[in-house]
Amino acid sequence: MINYIIRRTLLAIPLLFGITVVSFIIMQLAPGDPTALMIDPMIKKEDLEAYKEMYGLNDPIYVQYFTWLGNMLQGNFGESLIRQGTSVSELIFARLPNTLLLMVVSTIIAFLISIPLGILSATKQNKLSDYVITIISFLGVATPNFWFGLVLIMVFSVHLGWFPTGGVETLGSSFSILDRIHHLILPAFVLATADMAGLTRYTRSNMIEVLRQDYIRTARAKGFKQNKVIYKHGLKNALIPVITIFGLMLPSFIGGSVVVEKIFTWPGIGLLFFDAAFQRDYPVLMAITVIGSALVVLGNLIADILYAVFDPRIEY
Amino acid sequence: MENLLTIKNLKTGFPSKKNTTIAVDGLDLHIKAGESIALVGESGCGKSMTSFSIMRLLPPPGEISDGEILFEGRELLKLSENEMCKVRGKEISMIFQEPMTSLNPVLTIGEQIIEVIQYHQGLNRQLAREKSMEMLKLVGFSRVEEILKEYPHRLSGGMRQRVVIAIAMSCNPKLIIADEPTTALDVTIQAQILELMRNIRRKFNTSILLITHDLGVVSELADRVVVMYAGQVVEEANVRDIFRKPLHPYTEGLIHSVPSIRGEINRLYSIPGNVSSSNKIHSGCKFAPRCPKAFSRCFVEKPRLAEVEELHTARCFLYE
Numbered sequence: 001m002i003n004y005i006i007r008r009t010l011l012a013i014p015l016l017f018g019i020t021v022v023s024f025i026i027m028q029l030a031p032g033d034p035t036a037l038m039i040d041p042m043i044k045k046e047d048l049e050a051y052k053e054m055y056g057l058n059d060p061i062y063v064q065y066f067t068w069l070g071n072m073l074q075g076n077f078g079e080s081l082i083r084q085g086t087s088v089s090e091l092i093f094a095r096l097p098n099t100l101l102l103m104v105v106s107t108i109i110a111f112l113i114s115i116p117l118g119i120l121s122a123t124k125q126n127k128l129s130d131y132v133i134t135i136i137s138f139l140g141v142a143t144p145n146f147w148f149g150l151v152l153i154m155v156f157s158v159h160l161g162w163f164p165t166g167g168v169e170t171l172g173s174s175f176s177i178l179d180r181i182h183h184l185i186l187p188a189f190v191l192a193t194a195d196m197a198g199l200t201r202y203t204r205s206n207m208i209e210v211l212r213q214d215y216i217r218t219a220r221a222k223g224f225k226q227n228k229v230i231y232k233h234g235l236k237n238a239l240i241p242v243i244t245i246f247g248l249m250l251p252s253f254i255g256g257s258v259v260v261e262k263i264f265t266w267p268g269i270g271l272l273f274f275d276a277a278f279q280r281d282y283p284v285l286m287a288i289t290v291i292g293s294a295l296v297v298l299g300n301l302i303a304d305i306l307y308a309v310f311d312p313r314i315e316y
Numbered sequence: 317m318e319n320l321l322t323i324k325n326l327k328t329g330f331p332s333k334k335n336t337t338i339a340v341d342g343l344d345l346h347i348k349a350g351e352s353i354a355l356v357g358e359s360g361c362g363k364s365m366t367s368f369s370i371m372r373l374l375p376p377p378g379e380i381s382d383g384e385i386l387f388e389g390r391e392l393l394k395l396s397e398n399e400m401c402k403v404r405g406k407e408i409s410m411i412f413q414e415p416m417t418s419l420n421p422v423l424t425i426g427e428q429i430i431e432v433i434q435y436h437q438g439l440n441r442q443l444a445r446e447k448s449m450e451m452l453k454l455v456g457f458s459r460v461e462e463i464l465k466e467y468p469h470r471l472s473g474g475m476r477q478r479v480v481i482a483i484a485m486s487c488n489p490k491l492i493i494a495d496e497p498t499t500a501l502d503v504t505i506q507a508q509i510l511e512l513m514r515n516i517r518r519k520f521n522t523s524i525l526l527i528t529h530d531l532g533v534v535s536e537l538a539d540r541v542v543v544m545y546a547g548q549v550v551e552e553a554n555v556r557d558i559f560r561k562p563l564h565p566y567t568e569g570l571i572h573s574v575p576s577i578r579g580e581i582n583r584l585y586s587i588p589g590n591v592s593s594s595n596k597i598h599s600g601c602k603f604a605p606r607c608p609k610a611f612s613r614c615f616v617e618k619p620r621l622a623e624v625e626e627l628h629t630a631r632c633f634l635y636e
């Protein structure tokens with residue numbers, strides 16, 4: 001098992017490497033070069049050349065890449081173009097915990113709600129509760145995140161006043177867990193809804209498929225009651241494929257967090273990305289792209305490992 | 317002797333919006349304690365649906381529309397679902413055709429045997445574990461400790477079928493329904509599994525309802541043979557009489573289509589046509605359209621199941 005985990009982790013490395021190459025090329029494709037943004041337009045030609053020489057912009061592209069990669073591996077993503085004097089890593093690492101918190105909580109909410117609903121839907125196939133869950137799921141798929149977020153803010157924050165309209169904590173107050181949770185509920189729920197509908201449908205169809213299998217008939221022939229058949233013999237088989245969905249969900253969580261963080265002014269990476277995109281702050285955008293990709297690779301790695309842990313048929 | 321299982325006029329079908337597909341059409345059957353019955357007939361004649369009806373495990377939307385199933389004097393069709401759960405796996409258990417898929421892939425062999433012993437016999441885990449090792453030995457495993465920890469995908473088809481038999485036998489059922497237990501296995505393994513079932517039967521005096529379309533298997537294991545055609549019994553007799561003197565033209569056809577051991581080089585005989593769709597309303601005998609001996613009466617009247625000789629019944633006008 002340990003061997004398998006190590007092997008899978010090593011396999012992820014070339015993937016991450018590839019991501020950096022692609023990201024770097026995209027950065028090169030961006031119009032203009034950094035000097036155009038940084039420097040006084042009246043500068044003399046020789047001085048400009050000297051600048052370029054100083055920043056390594058005249059080096060061959062692969063040298064530039066390896067310099068960039070080397071810096072990045074040391075956590076150095078360069079400086080923000082807009083907020084002069086702040087390093088990109090400072091900006092990011094101040095916000096990363098907020099985003100991770102939001103994503104982890106959203107994932108948990110999504111799984112905790114979707115899986116029971118999917119199972120209920122499957123076991124009550126074509127009954128009223130199945131139809132209700134199905135309709136809500138489709139509404140969920142069709143509702144844009146930003147709109148749903150705004151509606152929740154309007155209802156629960158503005159009209160009812162139950163939740164704050166945004167931010168991670170009440171300004172000016174000292175840190176408290178309850179205050180954090182209070183701020184987290186709405187954004188985490190909105191982000192979770194992005195994948196809840198799909199996850200519910202997926203759990204439902206897996207469960208229905210599993211309940212048709214021969215081993216379920218065997219379990220019934222042993223005399224087990226419906227619940228024992230479903231939860232002991234069906235559930236694990238139905239949930240193993242759901243693990244892979246976890247890996248597939250991450251990109252949409254990262255994308256979703258950009259919108260959700262903007263709406264709830266949640267000071268995370270998504271919000272930073274949103275602002276940087278409008279300000280053409282390339283180093284920040286690049287760093288977030290690389291970190292986001294790394295998160296996706298990591299998520300898939302975790303999904304693979306969980307798969308191997310839960311499915312005895314996977315040989316490692 | 318008292319019958320262990322008596323089925324009277326069983327009717328099972330699959331209702332749909334337009335019409336109902338009839339799978340079992342007024343079946344009568346009885347099994348005595350310790351007796352081994354073979355239910356034979358070609359694919360689609362309703363053998364599996366008969367066995368699922370007994371267990372009350374018909375795949376939806378299948379349902380039993382009429383009839384009685386008496387097991388030790390109790391009417392199974394009137395039992396509540398909870399009471400039925402105490403019959404399944406304990407008094408009547410099943411062996412399925414597909415050993416490759418009938419075990420749960422994510423539970424160990426041990427878990428799958430232990431759970432049923434614990435459930436029906438209320439033993440603690442340790443005792444149930446010992447009992448399950450005993451069962452695995454009974455079905456021919458030697459390194460039982462290791463087998464307990466294995467997952468099904470690591471075992472061959474023959475080994476899995478042994479496990480399924482061990483599970484079926486683990487609560488000392490009075491009746492075992494084996495639905496084509498050897499069809500999916502290769503010939504040598506088939507012989508071993510049949511041998512195993514014969515031994516079990518001798519040891520525990522368990523009644524067996526063996527479902528098969530392989531007449532070779534029938535002669536190995538059964539005392540009495542019930543031939544089914546299109547959801548009905550068409551002939552019933554002791555195993556010797558069936559082979560020596562088949563009455564119904566369908567049975568004759570079935571026996572002829574078994575390749576002979578004496579190496580005759582005749583083409584394999586096959587009964588022309590197939591099980592005609594049971595939905596169509598036949599005015600006469602269901603087999604008449606395919607029957608080489610059919611005469612005019614066969615197409616207008618329905619034959620009854622009648623005792624032609626002692627303990628030998630047939631549903632055919634040739635004998636009325």
Ligand SMILES: Nc1ncnc2c1ncn2[C@@H]1O[C@H](COP(=O)(O)OP(=O)(O)OP(=O)(O)O)[C@@H](O)[C@H]1O
Pocket residue numbers: 330337338339357358359360361362363364365366375376377529
């Ligand atoms: N899910 C279903 N829906 C509708 N009809 C069905 C369904 N399953 C079975 N049937 C009907 O029941 C009939 C009997 O099926 P059954 O499985 O009992 O045949 P069988 O004798 O066991 O055949 P085999 O030897 O192939 O296993 C079939 O001919 C078919 O018409």
Ligand SMILES: [Mg+2]
Pocket residue numbers: 363364365495
């Ligand atoms: Mg069958």
